[in-house]
Every structure is written in structure tokens, then in C-alpha cells.
Amino acid sequence: MYAASTTLSRALAVNAGRVLRHLRAAPGLALVAIALIWLGWPWSAFPAFILAVALSTGELLWVRATANPNRLLCLVLGLIGCRRVRSRWAEVCESAGLARGSGNALHLPQLMKVTATWPYVSARVRPLIGQTATDFVAASEAIRMAMNASRLRIEPAGPRELDLAFTVGDPLAAVSPADISQTSDLDALTIGVREDGAPWRIAVGPHTLVAGCSGAGKGSVFWSTAFALAPHVPTGTVRLHGIDLKGGMEVLVGEGLFTSVATNAKDAVALLEQLVQLMQQRTVRYAGRVRSHTPTADDPLEVVMIDELAALTAYANDRDLQRRADTAINLLCSQGRAPGFMVLACLQDPRKEVVPSRGLFTQTIGLRLKDRSETTMVLGDGATESGALCHQIPRALPGVAYVSSEELSHPMRVRAFYADDEAIRATAQQYSAPERLEVPTFREPADRRRLRTVEASE
Numbered sequence: 001m002y003a004a005s006t007t008l009s010r011a012l013a014v015n016a017g018r019v020l021r022h023l024r025a026a027p028g029l030a031l032v033a034i035a036l037i038w039l040g041w042p043w044s045a046f047p048a049f050i051l052a053v054a055l056s057t058g059e060l061l062w063v064r065a066t067a068n069p070n071r072l073l074c075l076v077l078g079l080i081g082c083r084r085v086r087s088r089w090a091e092v093c094e095s096a097g098l099a100r101g102s103g104n105a106l107h108l109p110q111l112m113k114v115t116a117t118w119p120y121v122s123a124r125v126r127p128l129i130g131q132t133a134t135d136f137v138a139a140s141e142a143i144r145m146a147m148n149a150s151r152l153r154i155e156p157a158g159p160r161e162l163d164l165a166f167t168v169g170d171p172l173a174a175v176s177p178a179d180i181s182q183t184s185d186l187d188a189l190t191i192g193v194r195e196d197g198a199p200w201r202i203a204v205g206p207h208t209l210v211a212g213c214s215g216a217g218k219g220s221v222f223w224s225t226a227f228a229l230a231p232h233v234p235t236g237t238v239r240l241h242g243i244d245l246k247g248g249m250e251v252l253v254g255e256g257l258f259t260s261v262a263t264n265a266k267d268a269v270a271l272l273e274q275l276v277q278l279m280q281q282r283t284v285r286y287a288g289r290v291r292s293h294t295p296t297a298d299d300p301l302e303v304v305m306i307d308e309l310a311a312l313t314a315y316a317n318d319r320d321l322q323r324r325a326d327t328a329i330n331l332l333c334s335q336g337r338a339p340g341f342m343v344l345a346c347l348q349d350p351r352k353e354v355v356p357s358r359g360l361f362t363q364t365i366g367l368r369l370k371d372r373s374e375t376t377m378v379l380g381d382g383a384t385e386s387g388a389l390c391h392q393i394p395r396a397l398p399g400v401a402y403v404s405s406e407e408l409s410h411p412m413r414v415r416a417f418y419a420d421d422e423a424i425r426a427t428a429q430q431y432s433a434p435e436r437l438e439v440p441t442f443r444e445p446a447d448r449r450r451l452r453t454v455e456a457s458e
């Protein structure tokens with residue numbers, strides 16, 4: 001009996017891979033076989049049973065681990081994070097000035113529960129009488145560093161308690177390549193990943209402003225959005241119009257995706273004014289008949305993608321060009337949504353004097369910015385207090401941004417997909433626009449033409 005059980009165990013060990021495959025293909029049959037062996041040779045079946053259980057448990061963990069490679073690690077790190085918060089709580093409160101008294105009469109804010117949901121460790125805290133959320137916000141940097149967290153968000157949880165959400169890992173540290181196979185619903189374009197592991201989706205409906213310093217990764221938001229729209233381009237239901245005043249360095253890499261491209265200020269103004277004209281014609285046609293636009297090949301969604309908005313509205317050396325560009329963008333942003341004209345603009349400097357139309361962009365994405373005031377300009381008052389720290393995004397993480405929206409209770413940290421030149425060229429080739437729209441010839445207003453003629457004749 002002993003010899004039979006040893007042989008069986010050995011056979012199972014040697015053929016573990018095959019057994020595993022059978023177990024996966026027909027777990028019911030495997031169980032019946034084990035039950036029969038058990039009936040015939042109760043003791044010899046025991047090692048087989050143990051092995052089968054071990055193998056299937058291993059298989060289960062392996063499948064889970066490969067579906068989400070960080071799962072086990074996340075669990076362990078989350079538990080370590082919880083332990084750290086509990087064990088350091090008293091010391092941190094004392095050193096951050098949140099404790100009262102000393103020795104046996106030491107009073108601490110009560111740590112009610114600590115839970116981990118990767119990448120967050122959340123602590124529910126009941127402050128001492130007289131303490132408010134503001135005291136905790138003031139001490140947040142000291143608490144964050146003591147708990148070894150990359151970020152700390154403090155939110156009220158009911159009338160007496162606060163939630164302290166520590167971000168203990170960084171799921172955005174890894175670069176995610178742009179994936180064109182993602183479903184491309186126009187109301188929810190997948191353009192990256194969120195800190196909590198969910199896909200980062202944006203609607204193409206609102207006009208979008210992408211702000212970030214040089215090298216912050218505006219290009220990755222620009223191209224991830226273009227990629228998400230790309231499947232609609234060959235059918236003609238979406239038309240992309242690219243404006244890139246850096247001589248077309250960015251946009252021309254994926255030129256095929258665009259129905260029209262402008263690479264100098266005069267062409268850009270001519271193109272914008274033509275789009276305003278198309279928008280107004282469509283508005284007249286829809287008046288009293290259609291209240292909101294559905295993209296079709298006859299009436300496509302027109303998306304204007306501008307690489308550096310300030311080059312058009314502030315840095316162009318001709319005041320008249322600046323003014324005309326600004327007027328056209330204002331008109332597209334204020335009247336374009338209903339007839340299906342959208343603007344996505346990137347810029348480095350979000351000050352109002354640089355972009356007068358800033359307030360008309362209803363969706364803003366804040367990449368790495370220079371300082372706290374720029375973060376507030378881009379994401380609005382109170383954004384920094386609720387955890388949007390664009391000015392603290394490290395240089396080493398291009399494409400990382402903060403976004404806020406009505407569905408989110410607090411600003412979410414996200415990272416755009418990364419698209420290299422090769423991927424952009426391949427996508428532009430695969431999803432090229434069915435027709436090209438010639439940029440109309442730039443026309444100066446009649447009074448300026450007259451002025452020039454007078455100057456030339458003098």
C-alpha cells in the first residue's frame with residue numbers, strides 16, 4: 001500500500017503540469033477520479049488529494065496574480081501600511097501637535113478603524129473635542145511623511161469623524177502604452193489609467209484644456225485622445241483638425257488622422273474661422289429641429305486639437321491674429337457643444353492673460369505645473385485642499401495628471417497612455433481620414449488691406 005501511494009504521488013509530481021491541465025479542463029472528472037481512488041485505496045489517495053488541492057490552489061493564485069500582477073503584493077503592502085498607521089499613530093499625533101496632555105493623561109484623536117484597498121490605506125479618525133478638519137489639513141504633510149505615504153487626502157466622514165486616505169503605493173509608476181483596441185465610446189474615451197486601477201475615461205462632450213509645464217506629457221494626453229477617437233475617423237463620423245504652431249512637429253507625425261492641419265498662425269486663424277462658419281451653418285440648419293447633435297458621416301463630430309494654445313492667443317506677434325484666434329476659439333467653446341464642435345487645447349501657461357478663454361473649457365486636466373497657484377487656476381478653487389497636487393508631480397512621471405469631475409468626490413490622480421512616434425504613425429495609417437479639407441486662404445480685413453496698400457504706395 002505504501003509503495004502504491006508513493007508511486008502515485010511520484011507520478012502525480014512528475015506529471016503535475018499535465019494533471020493541472022486536466023484539472024483545469026475537467027475539474028469534475030478529476031474529482032471523480034480522486035474519489036474512486038479514495039474508495040479503492042483510501043490511504044494512497046490521500047497524497048493525491050493533497051496534491052490536487054495544492055495544485056488547484058496554486059493555479060487559482062497564479063491566475064489571479066497574472067490577471068493583476070500586483071495583487072498579492074498589494075495585499076501584503078496594504079497590510080503593512082495598516083500596521084504602520086496603527087503602530088505610529090500616537091507618536092505621529094504627538095509630534096504633529098494633534099495630541100493633548102502627556103504621560104498617563106495623554107489624549108489622542110481616536111483611530112477608529114484602518115482598512116486597505118490598494119493603493120490606499122484609509123484611517124477613520126475621531127478628532128478630540130475642539131479639533132477640526134483644518135487642524136488635520138495643517139498637519140497633513142507631517143502625517144503623510146511619518147506614514148511613508150506618497151499622498152494624503154483628508155475628508156469629513158459624518159459630523160464627528162474624518163477619513164485620512166494615505167496613498168501607499170504608486171500604480172502609476174509604470175508606463176502604459178496606448179491601446180487602440182480599447183472600446184471607443186464617444187462619451188467615455190479611455191485615455192489612460194487612474195490611480196485606483198480603473199481606466200481613465202473622459203467624455204469628448206465638454207471642451208478640454210490640458211495644462212502642463214514643458215515635458216509634463218501634454219503630448220500623451222493629446223495622442224491618447226486622438227487614438228481613442230481614431231476608430232471613428234475612417235467612417236467620417238469624427239473629423240479631427242490639428243493646429244500645431246511649433247511648425248507641425250507634433251501633429252504632422254500622425255497627419256493621416258487629421259482632416260485638416262494648420263502649422264502657422266495665419267492658417268490656424270483661417271481654419272478656426274472656417275470651422276466657426278460651418279458651426280453657424282449647422283446651428284441654423286438645426287434650429288427648431290435638433291437639440292443635440294448625433295455624429296454621422298453627413299454631420300460629423302468636429303474636434304479641433306490645438307497643441308500649444310498660447311502660441312495662438314498670446315505669443316503670435318500680430319495682435320490682429322491673436323484677437324481673431326481668440327474670438328474664434330471663444331465662439332467654438334461657447335456655442336460648439338450642441339451642434340457637435342469640440343475643442344481640445346494644450347498649453348503650458350494657464351494664466352488668464354495668456355488664455356482669455358480659459359473659463360470656457362469645461363473639462364480641465366492638470367499635468368505637472370509650476371506652483372500651487374497654477375494648480376488652482378487649472379482645477380479651480382479648493383482643488384489643492386482636496387488633494388490635487390499638480391505642482392508636486394515629479395518630473396520623472398510625465399503623463400501623470402489630476403482631474404476632477406462631477407462623478408468624482410475628489411480629484412483623481414491619473415496617467416495618460418504613452419504613444420511613441422511609431423505607434424502614432426501606424427495608427428494614422430490604419431485609421432486615416434477619408435477626405436482632406438484644404439485650409440482656406442487667410443484673408444486680412446479690408447481696412448488692414450487698404451492700410452497696407454497705402455503704406456506700400458508711400
Ligand SMILES: Nc1ncnc2c1ncn2[C@@H]1O[C@H](COP(=O)(O)OP(=O)(O)OP(=O)(O)O)[C@@H](O)[C@H]1O
Pocket residue numbers: 175176212213214215216217218219220348398399400415416417418
Ligand atoms: N504618459 C507618458 N508615459 C511615459 N512617458 C511619457 C508620457 N508622456 C510623455 N512621456 C515622455 O515625456 C517626455 C515629454 O513628453 P511630451 O513631449 O508629451 O511633453 P509636453 O508636455 O508636450 O512638452 P512640451 O510642451 O515641451 O512639448 C517625452 O519624451 C515622452 O517620452
